[in-house]
Amino acid sequence: MSRSRTLAVLFALVAATGLVGAWLPVGHAEVDAQPSPHSLEIRGSGAMGGLARAMAEKYMADHAETVVTVQTCGATQALKSLIIGTSGLAMGTDEVPEELSKLAADLKVELKRTDVYRDALVVVVHPSNPVRDLSLKQVRDIFRGTVTRWSEVGGPDAEIEVFSLQATSATYEVFKRQVLGADAVMTPKATLVTGKQLREGGIKPLAVGYVGLSQWVRLNKPGAAKAEREKKERLEEGITVDCTSPPPGADAAADPNAQALIFQGVSIGGVCPSTRSVMDGTYPIVRRMSLYQRVDGPRPLTDAVVGYFMDETKGQLHVAKDGNVPMKAVKR
Amino acid sequence: MSARTFAALAACLALAPGCRSQTKTQETLLIAGNASLARYLEPVVREFTALHPSASVVVEPGGSTAAVIALKRGAIDVAALSRLVAAEEDDPYLHDYQICRDGIAIVLSPANPLLAGGEASALAEAKAAEGKEKSRTVDLTKRQLEDIFSGDVTSWKQLGGPDRPINAYVREKTSRSSRSFNELVLDGDDPFPGAKVVKRTDDMIEALKKDPNGIGFLSVRKLTKELVVAKVEGVEMNRLTMLSGRYPLARTFYLAVYMKPSKLAEEFLQFTLSKTGQELLAKDGLLAVH
Numbered sequence: 001m002s003r004s005r006t007l008a009v010l011f012a013l014v015a016a017t018g019l020v021g022a023w024l025p026v027g028h029a030e031v032d033a034q035p036s037p038h039s040l041e042i043r044g045s046g047a048m049g050g051l052a053r054a055m056a057e058k059y060m061a062d063h064a065e066t067v068v069t070v071q072t073c074g075a076t077q078a079l080k081s082l083i084i085g086t087s088g089l090a091m092g093t094d095e096v097p098e099e100l101s102k103l104a105a106d107l108k109v110e111l112k113r114t115d116v117y118r119d120a121l122v123v124v125v126h127p128s129n130p131v132r133d134l135s136l137k138q139v140r141d142i143f144r145g146t147v148t149r150w151s152e153v154g155g156p157d158a159e160i161e162v163f164s165l166q167a168t169s170a171t172y173e174v175f176k177r178q179v180l181g182a183d184a185v186m187t188p189k190a191t192l193v194t195g196k197q198l199r200e201g202g203i204k205p206l207a208v209g210y211v212g213l214s215q216w217v218r219l220n221k222p223g224a225a226k227a228e229r230e231k232k233e234r235l236e237e238g239i240t241v242d243c244t245s246p247p248p249g250a251d252a253a254a255d256p257n258a259q260a261l262i263f264q265g266v267s268i269g270g271v272c273p274s275t276r277s278v279m280d281g282t283y284p285i286v287r288r289m290s291l292y293q294r295v296d297g298p299r300p301l302t303d304a305v306v307g308y309f310m311d312e313t314k315g316q317l318h319v320a321k322d323g324n325v326p327m328k329a330v331k332r
Numbered sequence: 333m334s335a336r337t338f339a340a341l342a343a344c345l346a347l348a349p350g351c352r353s354q355t356k357t358q359e360t361l362l363i364a365g366n367a368s369l370a371r372y373l374e375p376v377v378r379e380f381t382a383l384h385p386s387a388s389v390v391v392e393p394g395g396s397t398a399a400v401i402a403l404k405r406g407a408i409d410v411a412a413l414s415r416l417v418a419a420e421e422d423d424p425y426l427h428d429y430q431i432c433r434d435g436i437a438i439v440l441s442p443a444n445p446l447l448a449g450g451e452a453s454a455l456a457e458a459k460a461a462e463g464k465e466k467s468r469t470v471d472l473t474k475r476q477l478e479d480i481f482s483g484d485v486t487s488w489k490q491l492g493g494p495d496r497p498i499n500a501y502v503r504e505k506t507s508r509s510s511r512s513f514n515e516l517v518l519d520g521d522d523p524f525p526g527a528k529v530v531k532r533t534d535d536m537i538e539a540l541k542k543d544p545n546g547i548g549f550l551s552v553r554k555l556t557k558e559l560v561v562a563k564v565e566g567v568e569m570n571r572l573t574m575l576s577g578r579y580p581l582a583r584t585f586y587l588a589v590y591m592k593p594s595k596l597a598e599e600f601l602q603f604t605l606s607k608t609g610q611e612l613l614a615k616d617g618l619l620a621v622h
Binding site for chain 2: 083
């Protein structure tokens with residue numbers, strides 16, 4: 001049958017059932033999606049995709065005959081798949097949406113969560129802006145729109161230009177939850193940008209925005225000396241955002257290091273975002289990325305793969321090299 | 333099943349409410365979706381019906397998107413998908429099961445101009461002499477591959493090599509790896525008319541062995557050490573990178589059901605996921621996932 005004819009017949013079929021209202025018995029399919037003890041299917045947030053693919057390949061290389069597959073999709077979709085049983089491990093943030101908690105309860109499914117790493121959000125301004133510290137309340141008020149001028153927070157007398165990431169961004173989700181509060185709204189005056197636009201366009205002199213700590217190093221195009229220092233930071237001591245550097249003076253053009261900074265990070269309540277301040281809990285704008293599994297019967301392969309994510313020499317080291325904050329210190 | 337029988341089934345559904353549910357207990361199974369997957373399922377269906385002689389299983393193409401719609405309307409029992417269900421299509425009663433992965437390897441002659449040992453620079457030769465394996469592989473981007481096989485890039489010079497013509501080799505349209513290749517590399521389009529068409533896998537291998545300027549493709553199972561396999565986007569093609577999803581010229585096949593499907597549908601799914609089902613798929617060059 002030609003393709004177009006098949007399509008036509010298929011749609012005729014659909015239309016026919018639409019007219020009658022096909023009777024579909026309500027309920028869930030009962031198929032064992034993981035019939036082999038040697039295979040594991042992981043679905044989840046693209047933010048964890050790179051880490052998951054690395055862990056999958058590492059595990060398979062160490063254990064011939066096992067199959068560990070990774071498919072990226074939205075965190076909600078991944079969690080749903082885990083709950084209804086079409087996959088074995090889900091990657092997402094540390095919060096389960098309410099409708100999925102209900103679905104799990106309805107299907108009598110219990111979930112177990114393992115936090116894999118943390119990611120901090122850095123509030124950024126232009127290097128020429130003298131503001132270097134804001135309280136969490138001030139950040140909240142700025143992004144909600146109740147504080148509108150830099151002079152209200154110790155800066156020049158000019159209107160604050162608020163930039164935020166698109167609502168589809170996972171970083172925005174964290175920002176919304178941690179800074180705005182669940183029911184609070186972003187100021188309608190905010191300009192919405194994509195991560196790419198931020199990377200390519202930089203930040204304007206009177207603007208305020210936010211980026212993930214792991215992106216911090218990549219976004220600030222480094223001069224040669226800075227690159228060396230950052231490489232050292234990432235691999236040895238972790239990342240530290242310098243919130244104390246003064247705005248570049250009149251002779252800034254002469255100093256290549258001053259030129260190099262595109263985004264200036266601010267401290268929140270006196271705490272600069274860094275691997276250390278996230279780890280010790282003093283930095284307030286943090287999200288956790290987690291793995292979820294079902295608690296029904298022992299599944300050695302799932303536990304073993306989660307173990308790889310949590311291993312200091314494997315998953316946690318990978319996390320640190322990416323610029324994210326592992327759950328505990330790793331020897332880099 | 334002929335178009336007439338198909339239309340008859342449609343008529344039955346239109347005229348007899350509840351006919352669908354009767355059809356279910358009479359052991360018919362209607363599967364539709366991605367055309368490539370529909371063909372790959374043929375041996376699985378044959379084996380399944382041998383084990384369930386009273387069952388009648390029909391597999392039709394029509395595309396993944398149409399199949400999801402048809403599935404949720406109850407018009408078909410199982411959707412055969414070449415992609416994960418999209419967020420907008422998803423709901424708690426849609427169960428999609430990964431059944432295998434499909435990949436395409438890009439292959440070239442060992443005397444390819446981009447490699448040391450071809451007409452490459454002295455530097456590359458020196459690297460090879462030092463034992464640095466890197467110069468023995470070709471690394472191409474998806475964009476470059478699309479350009480090569482759509483005729484937009486015609487000289488190795490445009491890929492950083494010497495000024496020699498690129499000879500693109502493709503398989504006959506009816507071959508399964510041809511369909512996979514078109515969908516994975518050319519976004520569903522056909523290769524440009526200037527690409528040389530070969531009949532069988534062996535013909536592809538022979539042609540590339542003889543033609544230093546050639547570039548072609550093979551399915552995962554038919555790889556041979558006699559040809560160079562290109563990295564794509566910096567990723568080596570192997571079983572692990574295809575299963576992890578890192579290798580870009582690979583995709584995942586799913587079978588999906590909606591609400592409470594018939595027992596036959598559940599049995600068919602379970603059979604496809606079983607060792608037997610997986611082996612049947614692997615025989616045709618797909619990558620088993622269970």
